[in-house]
Amino acid sequence: MYIKMATLANGQADNASLSTNGLGGSPGSAGHMNGLSHSPGNPSTIPMKDHDAIKLFIGQIPRNLDEKDLKPLFEEFGKIYELTVLKDRFTGMHKALPGMNRPIQVKPADSESRGGSSCLRQPPSHRKLFVGMLNKQQSEDDVRRLFEAFGNIEECTILRGPDGNSKGCAFVKYSSHAEAQAAINALHGSQTMPGASSSLVVKFADTDKERTMRRMQQMAGQMGMFNPMAIPFGAYGAYAQALMQQQAALMASVAQGGYLNPMAAFAAAQMQQMAALNMNGLAAAPMTPTSGGSTPPGITAPAVPSIPSPIGVNGFTGLPPQANGQPAAEAVFANGIHPYPAQSPTAADPLQQAYAGVQQYAGPAYPAAYGQISQAFPQPPPMIPQQQREGPEGCNLFIYHLPQEFGDAELMQMFLPFGNVISSKVFVDRATNQSKCFGFVSFDNPASAQTAIQAMNGFQIGMKRLKVQLKRPKDANRPY
DNA sequence: TTACATT
Numbered sequence: 290m291y292i293k294m295a296t297l298a299n300g301q302a303d304n305a306s307l308s309t310n311g312l313g314g315s316p317g318s319a320g321h322m323n324g325l326s327h328s329p330g331n332p333s334t335i336p337m338k339d340h341d342a343i344k345l346f347i348g349q350i351p352r353n354l355d356e357k358d359l360k361p362l363f364e365e366f367g368k369i370y371e372l373t374v375l376k377d378r379f380t381g382m383h384k385a386l387p388g389m390n391r392p393i394q395v396k397p398a399d400s401e402s403r404g405g406s407s408c409l410r411q412p413p414s415h416r417k418l419f420v421g422m423l424n425k426q427q428s429e430d431d432v433r434r435l436f437e438a439f440g441n442i443e444e445c446t447i448l449r450g451p452d453g454n455s456k457g458c459a460f461v462k463y464s465s466h467a468e469a470q471a472a473i474n475a476l477h478g479s480q481t482m483p484g485a486s487s488s489l490v491v492k493f494a495d496t497d498k499e500r501t502m503r504r505m506q507q508m509a510g511q512m513g514m515f516n517p518m519a520i521p522f523g524a525y526g527a528y529a530q531a532l533m534q535q536q537a538a539l540m541a542s543v544a545q546g547g548y549l550n551p552m553a554a555f556a557a558a559q560m561q562q563m564a565a566l567n568m569n570g571l572a573a574a575p576m577t578p579t580s581g582g583s584t585p586p587g588i589t590a591p592a593v594p595s596i597p598s599p600i601g602v603n604g605f606t607g608l609p610p611q612a613n614g615q616p617a618a619e620a621v622f623a624n625g626i627h628p629y630p631a632q633s634p635t636a637a638d639p640l641q642q643a644y645a646g647v648q649q650y651a652g653p654a655y656p657a658a659y660g661q662i663s664q665a666f667p668q669p670p671p672m673i674p675q676q677q678r679e680g681p682e683g684c685n686l687f688i689y690h691l692p693q694e695f696g697d698a699e700l701m702q703m704f705l706p707f708g709n710v711i712s713s714k715v716f717v718d719r720a721t722n723q724s725k726c727f728g729f730v731s732f733d734n735p736a737s738a739q740t741a742i743q744a745m746n747g748f749q750i751g752m753k754r755l756k757v758q759l760k761r762p763k764d765a766n767r768p769y
Numbered sequence: 770t771t772a773c774a775t776t
Contacts, residue, residue, distance in 0.1 A: 678774055687773050714774060729774055761773055 421490030440468025680731035708737025
C-alpha cells in the first residue's frame with residue numbers, strides 16, 4: 290500500500306517490527322488503485338504541501354488487513370494524509386502475495402524524490418545519516434538490516450579505528466532525503482544497543498559547514514579555550530586569542546588568495562567570530578566544554594608542557610608565501626589584557642601556574658558518538674623540524690625566559706600558530722643538558738615574526754614573562 | 770641575575 294504521512298513525528302517505532310526483506314509489490318504499478326482514505330481530523334487544517342510529508346511504500350502487509358486496520362497502526366507515527374492499499378485491478382484482491390507472513394516493509398515510495406539523473410539528485414549531505422551508539426560488534430550487514438526497511442541504502446560504513454575495531458558508529462547513505470528522514474524518525478532513540486551507553490543516534494551526517502564548526506571547536510578545545518576561567522583573565526586567554534586572530538587572518542588571506550576552497554573562508558569567518566566573542570569574555574559559550582578543566586592553580590604542572598598544535602592551520606599546505614597577514618594587535622588585546630609586563634600589573638597570576646596543565650588536555654575530545662571526527666579530520670602529519678637553522682633577516686626571534694622544561698619541540702609548538710616555523714632551538718647547557726631557558730625561532734617571513742613578537746613578548750608563563758625579540762643580526766655591533 | 774644558533 291501507499292501511505293502519505295507527516296515525517297515530523299518522532300519515531301517511537303519499535304524497530305523490530307519494521308525490519309524487512311527486499312520483497313514486496315512493485316510500487317511502480319500503483320497508478321490505478323482505489324481505496325483512498327484520508328487522515329482523521331479536519332482535512333482543511335492539514336497542509337498538503339507539507340514539505341515534510343512523504344509517501345511511504347509499505348510492503349508485506351498481511352492480506353487480511355485493509356485501510357481501516359492499517360491506519361491506526363501508522364497514526365502512531367504521524368499524521369496520515371493518505372493511505373492506499375494496493376489492490377489488483379481485476380480481482381480487487383490485495384496485492385500482497387498469499388502466504389506472506391513476513392515483517393512489513395516500510396520505505397519512502399519510489400516516487401519520493403529518488404534521484405534518477407545526477408542533476409536531480411539530492412546532495413549527499415541530505416541523504417547521509419550518521420548513526421551513533423551502535424554496538425561495537427555490529428557489522429555493516431547488521432546496520433544495513435536495521436536501516437534497509439526505510440529505503441535504498443547506497444552506502445553503509447562502520448567507522449573503525451586504526452585497529453579495525455568499530456567505533457560504535459556508522460554512516461548510512463540512502464538514495465533520497467525522504468528515506469533518510471524516515472529512518473531518523475523511526476530509529477533515532479528507538480532502542481539501546483547492548484553495550485551502548487545511550488539509545489541509538491540517527492541523524493543527518495554533518496555538512497561541511499558543521500564539520501568545520503566541529504573542527505573549530507575541537508581546535509578551540511585543544512587550545513584550552515574550554516577552560517572558561519582562562520579566558521577573561523589569564524594571559525593564556527590572550528595567547529589563545531592571538532592564535533585565533535592569527536589563524537583567522539591566515540585563513541582569510543589564504544582564502545582570498547584563492548588558494549583554498551570556500552570552506553576556508555567560512556572557517557576564517559568562524560574564527561573571527563570566535564575571537565570576537567572572546568573579547569567579550571563570552572568565549573566559552575560556543576565552545577564545546579569537553580572534559581574537566583585545568584590543573585588547579587598551585588598544583589605542580591606536568592614536566593613537559595606541550596602546547597597543542599593548531600591543527601587547522603597545520604593541515605593546510607601550499608600556503609602562499611605571504612599568507613600570514615598581521616592580525617591587528619590592538620584588537621587582540623582589546624579586552625584590556627596585554628601581555629606586556631608594563632601593562633600587566635598582576636605579575637603572579639596563579640592561573641598561569643596551571644599553564645602546563647591546561648595544555649595537557651589529551652583526553653577523548655568527544656563522546657563515542659562523535660567518533661567520526663577523528664576520521665574526518667585526521668591529525669596533520671607531525672611537523673618535522675627543518676634542518677635549516679636560520680631564516681632571512683627579520684624572521685628570527687630570540688626568546689628568553691622559556692620554562693626550564695621547554696625543548697625545541699615545545700618552543701616550535703608555541704610559535705607555530707604565527708606562521709611557518711622553519712626552525713626552533715632551545716639552548717641547552719652542554720654540561721648538565723639543562724635548558725638555558727632561551728632559544729631561537731625562525732619563521733619564513735618577517736610578518737610572522739612580528740606577529741609572534743606582538744603576541745608572545747611578555748607572555749606570562751608561571752612566574753616569568755617571555756621575552757621575544759628579533760634576533761640580533763650577526764653583524765650587529767661589529768665595529769667593522 | 771635578562772644570556773642571541775653552542776662543543
